[in-house]
Amino acid sequence: MTHFLLPLYSLPLKNQQIRRAYRNLITKAHPDKGGDAKTFALIQRAYDVLSDTDKRKQYDSTGTYSKSVEEELLDSFGGGVFRDKLNEENQRKESVAEAIQTVEKNKGSHTSGFEAFMRSRGDSVASFGVDDIINQFGVVKGSYDEVQLPKIKAYEVNQPAGKKVVAGHEKEALRVETTKIASTLQWGEVLVSVRVAPMNAHDIYEDHMSFITSNYGNNASDANVHKDSMLNPRKGAFENNMNESNERKIPGSDCLATVVKVGAGVKSLAEGDWVIPYVPNLGTWRTLAVWKEKDLIKIPKEMTSENHCAMMREMCVAYRLLEDFGALKPGDAVILNAGTSLIATVVCQLASMLKLRPILVCRAHPGFEKTVKWLKSLGAIEVFKDEGDLGAELEEKRLFAKPRLALDGVGGISAVRLAETLHQGCPLIVYACASGRAATFPWHHWVGKGLIVRGFSLRNWMKENKKKTPKMMETLAKLVNANKIAVEYTEYELSTEFDEALEHACEKHRKTKILLKITDIGSTVDENDK
16 A cells, blocks of 8 residues: 555645645556556545545554444455445446456466366365364274273253153243263363353254244234145254254353363364364353364454354354455445344344445344344344335335345244335345245346345355454454443353253243353262272
C-alpha cells in the first residue's frame, strides 16, 4: 500500500487536497473503467488512513496503523468486498484472469502437467500415505507403548437401555452416572477434560416427533408437520445421535475440552491444548473422554472465553452462511427463520456490522413483543411471526427491496414462506431442519422465480478448508472479545445440576443457550472397586 500512500502523503494535512488527489487516482483505477481491482482497493485503503487524523499521526510515527475489529471484519469478510464495495462479479473476473495467466506461465512445466493429469483423473486416483493406512487399518497393539491413565470414575450423561426420550419426561430417560475411564491410550488417542458443553435440542431427542412435540406443542399442525412427511430419523438431521445399531450414545456434539494426556502417534496435540470436536456424535456431555486426535481441532488457547469457544461451531455456521452465499453487498436484505436461535442471532449481528439488513422470522408466542425488541437491539431491521404471507408483510412495512438471501433452519412451510420473499434468482440456503419436515416448493418458485436451494454443512466445509478455519475462528473471537457479538447463555454444573439444566433446555421460547459447565470431573477409583 506504501506506493499509493506517497502521492497523497506528500500533501499537507488538508482534507480537501487529499480528497482531490484521491479522486484523481481512484478515477483512473476504477474497475468499471478498465482499472485493476486490487489497485482500486489499495488506493481506497490509503485514503482511509490519510483522511483520518489519528490514523495518519500513527502512520507518521510508526509506519503502520491499527484497525478496529469492525475494520478487520470488513477487510477479511468476502475478500474485502464489504469495505471496497466491489461486487462479486469483479472478483470472479479477476480470479479468472489470474488463473489464465497462471496457466500460460506454467505451460510446458512438467510439474504443472502432472498435476493437470492427476486432476483429470478425478477421484479414480488418490494419494495414499502412511497416515491413511493407519486410519483405515489401525496399528497393531504391542508395536508401540500404551500410555497408562489414572484410575478415575468420570461423570457422564447416559440413557437406560430401551428408554426413549419423550417430551415432558426427559428426566426419566437421561441421567448422570459415573463410569470408569479407559485404562490406557491407544495409538492416536488423547485423554481430554471437557470444560463446557452446550445443550442442543437434537442432542436430547432421538426422533423428530419428540423434538417437535417439545418445541411446537402436542398438536402436530402447530409445526405444519405430519408423520408421513417426516424425515427418517436414521437418515435425517437426528442421525448423529444414533449408532449403526440404533442405540443411543452419550449425548452432545459440541464442547470445549483441554488435552490432559496424549498417546503414541499423536503429532499435532500436546498436554494443555484447547480442542473442539471436528466430527459430530462424540458424546460431549461428560467430564473426561478418550478421543482420536483426528476427530479434534486445536484452537488458540484462551483466544476467547471457554463458553464462547464451546459455541464456536454455531458462530462459524453464521459466518459462513453470510460469506459464502448470495453475492451480497452493503444494503442487501437477508431473511432467516429460527430467529431466536444462536445461529440466527449471530447472523443478525454480523449482518448489521456489514451494513446488510437482517430480517428475522420467529414462531409466535406470548412474549413475542419482548422478543422483537431484543432482536432489534441486535441489529434486526424487522421481526415477523412465522405465519401467513411474509411477502405481503414486507410490502406492508414498505420493504420493497426483496431479500437476496434466505437462510432456513426450520424446513417445511417455514422454508416456503422464506422463498416467497426472495428476489428472483436468489438462493435459499438450508442449514438445519428443526421442524423435521423437508420443504416442498410450488412449481412457480422454480420456474417463475428461478429459485435456487442449496444445503450447507459446516463440518463438510471444514474438511475442504482446514487452513481457513483458524482465521475464521480468530475473527469471531476478536468480535466476541470486543463485545461486538453478544450471546445469551446460562451455566449449570453437569455433575450436580444436570436435571435443572435439562429442564431449562427443554423450555419453549427461551432466549438463552444452556451450557453444561464442568469443574468436578469425578473421583479416583478405590483399588477394591470393581
